[in-house]
Amino acid sequence: MARLAARRVLAAGPVLLAVTFGVFAVAAASPFDPVKAYAGTAGLTASRGDLDQLRANLGVDQPFVERWWNWLTSALTGDLGDSSALRQPVADVIAERVGWSVLLAATAFLLAVLLGTALGVLAARRGGRLDRCVSSAAYTLEAAPVFWLGLLAIWLFALKLGVLPAGGLTDTASDTVTFGQTLSHLVLPAAVLGLSQLPWFFLYVRQGVGDALAQDPVRGARARGLAERTVLTGHALRSGMLPMLTLIGSRVPELITGALLVETVFSWPGIAAATVQAATSVDFPLLAALTVLATAAVLLGNLLSDLLYGLADPRVGFDG
Amino acid sequence: MTARSIRATAAAVLAGVLAIGAAACSSPGGTGRQGAKDAAVVGIAYEPETLSPLLGYGKDGNSKLFDGLLAFDADMKLRPALATALPEVSADRLTYTYKLRQGVRFSDGKPFSAKDVVFTYTRILDPKTNNPSKGELDAVKSVEAKGDDTVVFTLGYPYAPFAERTVLPVVPEHVAARQDVNSGAFSGAPVGTGPYTLVKWSKGEKITFAANPSYWGGAPAVKKFTMAIIKDDDVRATRLRAGDLDGAILPPNLARTFRNDEGRKTYAAKTYDYRNVTLPTANKVAGDTAVRQALDLAVDRRAMVDRILDGAGKPAHGPVPTGSEWFAAGTERPHDLTRAKAILDAAGWKPGADGIREKDGVRAAFPLWYLSGDKLRQDHALAYASDAKKAGLDITTQSGTWEVIEPRMKQDAVLAGGGSPGDPDFDQYNLLKSTLAGDGFNNMASYADATVDRALDDARKSGDRAVRKSAYDTIQRELVKNPGYTFLTHVDHLYVVNDRWSGLTTQVEPHDHGLAFGPWWNVEKWAPKK
Numbered sequence: 001m002a003r004l005a006a007r008r009v010l011a012a013g014p015v016l017l018a019v020t021f022g023v024f025a026v027a028a029a030s031p032f033d034p035v036k037a038y039a040g041t042a043g044l045t046a047s048r049g050d051l052d053q054l055r056a057n058l059g060v061d062q063p064f065v066e067r068w069w070n071w072l073t074s075a076l077t078g079d080l081g082d083s084s085a086l087r088q089p090v091a092d093v094i095a096e097r098v099g100w101s102v103l104l105a106a107t108a109f110l111l112a113v114l115l116g117t118a119l120g121v122l123a124a125r126r127g128g129r130l131d132r133c134v135s136s137a138a139y140t141l142e143a144a145p146v147f148w149l150g151l152l153a154i155w156l157f158a159l160k161l162g163v164l165p166a167g168g169l170t171d172t173a174s175d176t177v178t179f180g181q182t183l184s185h186l187v188l189p190a191a192v193l194g195l196s197q198l199p200w201f202f203l204y205v206r207q208g209v210g211d212a213l214a215q216d217p218v219r220g221a222r223a224r225g226l227a228e229r230t231v232l233t234g235h236a237l238r239s240g241m242l243p244m245l246t247l248i249g250s251r252v253p254e255l256i257t258g259a260l261l262v263e264t265v266f267s268w269p270g271i272a273a274a275t276v277q278a279a280t281s282v283d284f285p286l287l288a289a290l291t292v293l294a295t296a297a298v299l300l301g302n303l304l305s306d307l308l309y310g311l312a313d314p315r316v317g318f319d320g
Numbered sequence: 321m322t323a324r325s326i327r328a329t330a331a332a333v334l335a336g337v338l339a340i341g342a343a344a345c346s347s348p349g350g351t352g353r354q355g356a357k358d359a360a361v362v363g364i365a366y367e368p369e370t371l372s373p374l375l376g377y378g379k380d381g382n383s384k385l386f387d388g389l390l391a392f393d394a395d396m397k398l399r400p401a402l403a404t405a406l407p408e409v410s411a412d413r414l415t416y417t418y419k420l421r422q423g424v425r426f427s428d429g430k431p432f433s434a435k436d437v438v439f440t441y442t443r444i445l446d447p448k449t450n451n452p453s454k455g456e457l458d459a460v461k462s463v464e465a466k467g468d469d470t471v472v473f474t475l476g477y478p479y480a481p482f483a484e485r486t487v488l489p490v491v492p493e494h495v496a497a498r499q500d501v502n503s504g505a506f507s508g509a510p511v512g513t514g515p516y517t518l519v520k521w522s523k524g525e526k527i528t529f530a531a532n533p534s535y536w537g538g539a540p541a542v543k544k545f546t547m548a549i550i551k552d553d554d555v556r557a558t559r560l561r562a563g564d565l566d567g568a569i570l571p572p573n574l575a576r577t578f579r580n581d582e583g584r585k586t587y588a589a590k591t592y593d594y595r596n597v598t599l600p601t602a603n604k605v606a607g608d609t610a611v612r613q614a615l616d617l618a619v620d621r622r623a624m625v626d627r628i629l630d631g632a633g634k635p636a637h638g639p640v641p642t643g644s645e646w647f648a649a650g651t652e653r654p655h656d657l658t659r660a661k662a663i664l665d666a667a668g669w670k671p672g673a674d675g676i677r678e679k680d681g682v683r684a685a686f687p688l689w690y691l692s693g694d695k696l697r698q699d700h701a702l703a704y705a706s707d708a709k710k711a712g713l714d715i716t717t718q719s720g721t722w723e724v725i726e727p728r729m730k731q732d733a734v735l736a737g738g739g740s741p742g743d744p745d746f747d748q749y750n751l752l753k754s755t756l757a758g759d760g761f762n763n764m765a766s767y768a769d770a771t772v773d774r775a776l777d778d779a780r781k782s783g784d785r786a787v788r789k790s791a792y793d794t795i796q797r798e799l800v801k802n803p804g805y806t807f808l809t810h811v812d813h814l815y816v817v818n819d820r821w822s823g824l825t826t827q828v829e830p831h832d833h834g835l836a837f838g839p840w841w842n843v844e845k846w847a848p849k850k
Contacts, residue, residue, distance in 0.1 A: 031723040039452035040369060041832050042376055044738070044761040045750050050455045051760055057450050057502070082503035084450075086523065087370040089503055096523070159558060166555070168525050172548045172564050173361050175519045175528040267550070273524040 001307060008303045016295055021068055023291045027282050028064035035060060037281035038084050058084055060282075071288055081285030085277045090289045093274055098293070100169065101270030104189055105259050111194030112201055113248065119198075120205025120244075121237055124213060135206070138199035146196040146258045150265035153192050164188050167267035189266040193258050197251055204247050209240030242313055249305025253298050357848045359544040360821070362840055363556040363568035366833040367549040371521065372507040373489035374443050374496060376453045380742065382827075382836030384529060384545075384843070386489030386512035389418050389437065389471070394825050394842075396741050398483055402432065402490055402513065406483065413478040413783050418486070420469045424536045426492045427517045434465035439493035441473075443501060450502045456485055456746075478781040480788060481743035489514075515540050515844035525549060527835070531844075540844035542821070547835060560584075560816060567817035569838055571696075572630035575814040585819050587839045588812040589826035590643065592739035592747070594636045595700050597688060597806040598765040601757075602730050605686045610667030611713065612803040616653050617660040618711040619704060624809050628699040632814055636807040638796045639739065639747045646744045646789065648796035660711045669712070677712040685714035689728065690735040692719035700808055701735045729764050736764060739810070739831040744792050749776050752795065752804070767804030815839050821846040 035055045036043050043051065055061055062070075071081060080090035123131040141149075158166035165171065165188075170181045212218060213236045221231045263272030271290060278286040371377050373386055381392050391401040398406060403418040410416075424432040441463040444451050459479035464472050475482060489512060496506050508521055515537060516529035526548045531540040548565060550556040557574040559565050570578075578584050599606040599615070606612070621635030640647045669677040669684055677684040690701040698719065705715040715733070725734055740746035750756060753776055754768035772795050779791035799805075813829050815838045823846050824839045840846075 031721075033723060036722065038369075038450065042452035045455070046452050046760055047455050047458075047756070047762065048759045050452065053447055054450055054452060057448060082500075085369070087372070087375060087503055087507040088505070159562075162562070166559065166562075166564075168548075169522065172526060172559070173359060173544075173546060175544075175546070267525055269522055269525050 001310065004306065004310075005303060008299065012296070012299050015299065016292055017072075019291055019295045020072065020288050023288050024064045024068040024071070024284060027279075027284060027287060028067075030282060032280060032282045034058060034084065034282040034284075037283075060284075067284060068288075071285060075289070080289050083274075083278070083283050083286040085281035085283040085286060086274065090285050093286060094271065094289060094293070097269060097271045097274055100268060101259060101263065101272065104186065104193065104263065104268060104270060105255055107186060107190040108193035108197065108259070108262075109251075109255060111190060112197035112251075115194070116198045116201025117205050117241070117244070120202045121209055121232060121240075123202070123206045124209035124232070124236065124240070131206070134202065138202050141195060142199040142203075144196070145261075146192065147261040147265050149196060150189070150192045150262055153188050154265070157188060167265075169269050189262050189268050192265075193255070193262045196258050196262075197255060200247060200251060201244060204244045205240060207240075208243045209236045212236040212238075212240040215239070238312070242309065245308040245312055246305050248308065249301040249303070252301030253294075256294050256297060357820075358542055359546070360542050360566045360840070360843065360846070361546040361548060361564070362817075362838070363548045363550045363559060363565045364833075364835065364838075365549075365551055365553070365556065365569055366835075367524065368835060370507040371510045371518065371527075372496075372501075372504075373440065373491055373510075374449060374451060374501050375507060376451050377510075378489045378834075378836065379453050379456065379487075380740075380830060380832070380834070380836070381487030382841050383489045383512070383514060384516045384836065385510050385514045385518055386491065387424075387514050388487040388489055389420075390483060390486050392487060392742070392827065394827050396828050398487075401487075402437075403486075407473075407486070409483075409783065413480070413781070414475045416473040416475070416482060416486075418471045418473075420471065421536065422469060424513050425534065426495075426511050426513055427532055428492070428495065428511050430492060430494055432490070432492070432513050433468045434471050435468075436493045437471045437490050438463050438465045439497060440488075440490045443491075443496070444488075446501075448501070478783075479745075480780055480783055481745045484742040484746075487742075516545060519544075535844070537844070541847045542843050545840070545843055566820065567815060567839065569813060569815050572632045572814060575632075575816055576630060578816045581816075583819055584816050585824075587815045587817060587824065587826050588632055589815065589829045589838065590641070591810060591813055591829040591831070592639075592641060592644075592741040593737065593811045593813070593829065593831040594639060594641075594739045595697065595735065595737050595808045595811065596636070596639075597701075597704055597808065598729070598734045598736050599804055599806065600730055600733065600764070601766040601768065601804065603686055603732070604682050605684050605713075606733055608667070608669075609802055610663050610669065611684065612806070613801075614660040614663045614711055615708060615713065615806050616800070616803050617656045617663070618713070619707045619806060619808060620655040621808060622655065624700060624703050628696065628703060629809060629811060632812040634810045634812075636810045638799050638807050639751060640744060640792070640796065641810045646792050648793040651796045651800050653800065657710055664711060664713075671712050675712060676714045683714065684712060685716070686733055687716045687718050687728075688733040688735060689718050689720055689725045691725070692721060696811070697735045697737070704735070704806070704808065729761075730758060730766065734764060736805075737831050741828040741830055744788075745776075745780055748792070748795060749780065752776060752799075765804040769798055769802050769804075772798050772802075813837065820849055822849050823847055 035051055039046055083090050083093050086093050119134050123134050154166050157164040165185050169185055170177055218231055218235050221235050260272040263270045275290050278290060368377055378386055381388055387401045389403040390398045393399050402421055404421050405419060407416040407418045420434055426432055443449055444454055445457060459475045459477055459482055460473060461476040462474045466472055492511055495511050499506055510518055515532055515535045517532050519528040519530045521527045526546055529545040531543045533539045553571050553574055556568045557570055560568045575586055599612050601607045625633045625635055634642055637652050664677055669679045672678045688701050688705060690697040701717045705717050708715045738747060750762040752767050752772050754773050756762040757766035775791040775794040779788045782788050817839050826839055827841045829837045
């Protein structure tokens, strides 16, 4: 297991390098002008000379390879640079926001895994009414874009019923972040993000456990007169869960893109808004740092799912 | 490592993650929602990039957190703020002397003095400072402190509206000098002398202000003021209706839905915010004076105001709004399609087979670009093209981002916007001066007219109001004879506010969006109604 982890960490280096290089290359090729993005409306009356001075100050006229190298070398010494879009050090931007994104994504993920598994096990004995209802709902959900779900949730819970806030981290009139307020503001975005991920877990578990129910060990257990619940959770669930463990890792990228949309819809002050702003303002340092974070999350997700798989099924092992 | 110990490790890691998540969402102290009488929450559509005046925040005055040497009142007349009086101007108009108010303190308790003023201006003019508006202080040659209470500006050339530029906020040297001007913490945690102090700026969500109890102008009655940043117009309207907001800026169609609301009032702020069409001189069709004159007469400005702006605006006959004291009476150009056609006929633009005019084999056609996603500009562009068609001119509207539009600006027409109420020089010099043709977004039409150039310089140099007025009259009349732009409308900005306070007014507003505009431009003067 340690060897697997070590190998993955070693491989992560080149992957991250390639990804940041790609980000700089793509951003340099984009038609957006960082100077214009920085100047905003003031740029409309600024003279060419002032804009040129700004261009020199921001250092955006260097070739992208040079910019990438400068960014990389200072990032390795712990200096992530300054975000031009947000006028503050990149490290501060991330520190301010990443916690809220992690909270949102973790809550949603937990919700999707737990609820998806529970429903999947219940629906595994196919053909029941529960199975039919939940399965068709899951297929529908899978097809629904997450931002649309978000808008629908706002319309229903915030506008029509008025029971939950439509967005933000706290009530508009409040200037302090309290546990209760955050909790009530977290409900809708986390539920929407969780629901959008739920069908995958549900369908995998349902399939896996359903297949396991038809296999010999389960038949044997039933024949020995074990209680149905013991058969389901003790035997079928264990082997039926295997495909889902792989899924946990591979859903991480989806979770990140989903979170971007959900944060935007619900004005959640996470890293999503910063990511969008960084991209459209060609804010290299911020964009690169956020990309590294996202890539690292994906790599970690993959590692996690492989480790879990190895734990759940000793036959797979950690070197496979 | 055994499977058991691995399981234990995994459980510990999971528990750790959950603990971090839980810790992230709890913070000490805090109260629930405060519907107090002395608190106000407003919804705005725009978020500033920075709260540091050194980077351009509050340059047009009214920054809530800061004061300038001078400030604008509701009629855009200058009045003293951190200065005790309007500046003394030397006879050659090159030296401006300000006497400073004594006993003013920054919100951190440290006294304000002349060195802060000198620091603010010199730091903004420092080439290393990324302030995109520093060109507005182009006239300044040097700033000096004479003792603690006097500041002297020396200009490089006579610049009549210089005093209007000194509304820009003054920052404390003892705080701002210690950090990186472009990325330091000051940008998000400012300290000023203004009526409010910053409580918290939750980026992308809201900015919260608290009244400064020791404000030199008297403690504000609204103790807590929150600006929620809500980019979407519909969401803003909904949250206003739901009672989450006390006021909001709204587009005309949504503001109308509050018209019969007893508890809310709609304020229409008059503006200098114009929409115009640039007619590039290099374009064979749009550059032809006859075509330009014809377009000026062919557009139905009244219809645009009524239909596109829902009545909230005025026809624009030039950069100066018709209600302004700087407007040259008699330069209004009512809709007159017959005369437009006659001008084109006389200039040799004859209708071709498809009804579109031609001259010397050139078809009277050119593209008109507008910023994609901007509904107001799109409507103006479509109306303009349809009016032009009636006169036999074929204008194709196309949408794009500024990245797409900018390289085409020299050849193609653009639906542009602008306007700054401080002084006529602010708009017109950049818009019309021939030497600024194609300089950034200045003089986008590459307009060149010797009479206008001369008048712009005269108006800028002279300190005599009558001389300046006559120069700007000349420019506006010249624009009728030789238009480089078709001015369409001046757009009112609409605000819907709960009727809970007295003392609400609006200021004449510029094209720029900002925190300082709207009925809350003087929130420090509001008083709760009984």
